[in-house]
Structure formats: structure tokens, C-alpha cells
Amino acid sequence: MSASVTGEKTNLRRLLAARRRDRTTAERTGAAEAIALHATALPALVRARRVAAYLSLPSEPGTEPLIDLLAGRGVEVLVPLGRPDRSMDWVVHELGSVAVGALGVPEPTGPPLGAGALATCDVALVPGLAVDHAGNRLGRGAGYYDRALADFPGVVCAVVFDDELLEHVPHEPHDHPVDLVLTPAGVFRPSRDRDL
Ligand SMILES: Nc1nc2c(c(=O)[nH]1)N(C=O)[C@@H](CNc1ccc(C(=O)N[C@@H](CCC(=O)O)C(=O)O)cc1)CN2
Numbered sequence: 026m027s028a029s030v031t032g033e034k035t036n037l038r039r040l041l042a043a044r045r046r047d048r049t050t051a052e053r054t055g056a057a058e059a060i061a062l063h064a065t066a067l068p069a070l071v072r073a074r075r076v077a078a079y080l081s082l083p084s085e086p087g088t089e090p091l092i093d094l095l096a097g098r099g100v101e102v103l104v105p106l107g108r109p110d111r112s113m114d115w116v117v118h119e120l121g122s123v124a125v126g127a128l129g130v131p132e133p134t135g136p137p138l139g140a141g142a143l144a145t146c147d148v149a150l151v152p153g154l155a156v157d158h159a160g161n162r163l164g165r166g167a168g169y170y171d172r173a174l175a176d177f178p179g180v181v182c183a184v185v186f187d188d189e190l191l192e193h194v195p196h197e198p199h200d201h202p203v204d205l206v207l208t209p210a211g212v213f214r215p216s217r218d219r220d221l
Pocket residue numbers: 079080081082083084085105106107113128129130131152153164165167168169170
């Protein structure tokens with residue numbers, strides 16, 4: 026069963042990546058702004074003192090307006106550094122200190138705090154290619170986030186485009202479900218009970 030789920034994930038990733046390539050700059054810019062707007066009213070983020078975010082790739086819904094908004098409110102924002110062993114380290118996000126890392130992902134250049142810094146965050150904003158109505162998230166297939174979130178005690182919030190909130194996403198036992206989904210259309214609260 027697991028081998029077929031892995032294959033289903035690969036096929037779905039391909040389809041979603043192709044869809045992302047077709048999005049216009051206007052759609053991406055609009056999505057980034059709308060996501061930040063919805064985040065302003067999200068209680069988990071309003072309460073948060075420290076938030077784990079990520080610096081978006083051009084293909085992803087942009088996180089810059091959201092990070093600026095949080096930082097403007099005095100929230101401390103951490104962003105990840107991918108390590109070769111597929112763990113993530115965390116760095117305090119500061120304007121102007123970003124370089125493109127080995128995976129093509131924008132990465133902070135400040136001092137790393139260690140993998141344990143994630144556990145000190147109230148909310149983790151996580152990238153994904155899709156999320157389903159039960160909160161199952163499809164990532165890039167490297168397992169960075171599933172590994173990091175395995176013992177995360179805070180609120181996990183995925184950020185995706187509207188048409189990436191799907192009825193069903195193939196998932197495996199190691200996949201860490203998300204508590205919330207932010208899309209340009211608003212906030213979605215997955216109901217785990219629907220994954221029957
Ligand atoms: N913005 C962002 N930062 C992130 C992640 C992510 O998905 N997005 N990660 C989540 O794990 C970690 C880095 N892991 C990654 C694993 C694979 C690829 C990858 O396959 N990149 C493609 C290009 C993807 C694109 O442009 O859309 C490639 O190199 O071909 C990238 C990052 C930590 N930081």
C-alpha cells in the first residue's frame with residue numbers, strides 16, 4: 026500500500042508543480058497580499074510571539090507580506106535553513122540578509138539557532154503543494170517538514186493557493202497533519218473526522 030501511496034504522491038506533485046508554473050505574476054502577487062490580509066485576523070497568529078515561517082520560492086504563494094506584517098507587530102520570525110541530512114536549522118529573519126541556498130531556496134545568512142528553535146515557536150507556517158480537508162499536507166517529497174514537525178507542540182498552518190485545497194491528498198503514517206490552512210480566499214480549519 027505504501028508503495029502505491031508514494032507513486033500517487035509523485036504524480037500529484039508533478040501535476041501541482043505544472044499548475045504552479047502556469048500561474049501569472051499578478052496571481053502570485055495577489056495571493057501573497059490576500060494571505061497576509063487573512064493572517065491579520067487569525068487568532069493563533071494574533072497571539073503569537075514567535076513564528077516559524079519560510080522565505081517563499083517564486084512558484085509558491087508569497088510569504089513576504091505576511092512576514093513583514095508579523096515583524097511589524099513585533100513578532101519574532103524564524104526562517105529555515107535546509108541541512109544535507111534533511112533536518113532544518115532556524116535563523117531569525119532580518120531584512121536584507123538572504124542568499125540562495127543549495128536547494129535553490131532563499132535562505133537567511135544570520136547565525137543559526139539550532140533545530141530545537143522550532144519548538145520555541147507558537148505557530149509554524151509551512152509550505153506545501155496541497156492540503157486536503159482533513160489537514161493532510163503534500164510537501165516536496167524530501168520529508169524536511171514531517172521530520173521537524175514530528176515533536177512540534179505549536180499550531181501548524183500550511184500556506185497554499187486556493188485550488189490546492191483538495192478533497193483528498195495521499196498520505197502516509199509519518200505525514201504530520203496541519204491545524205490550519207491559509208489560502209488567498211481565507212483560513213480553512215481542517216476537520217480530521219472527515220478523513221474516513
Ligand atoms: N520556500 C521554501 N523553503 C523551504 C522549503 C520549501 O518547500 N519552500 N523546504 C521544504 O522542504 C525546505 C527546503 N527543502 C527543499 C526541498 C526540495 C526542493 C526542490 O525540489 N526544489 C526544486 C524547485 C522547486 C520550485 O522552484 O518550485 C528543485 O530544486 O528543482 C526545494 C526545497 C526548507 N525551506
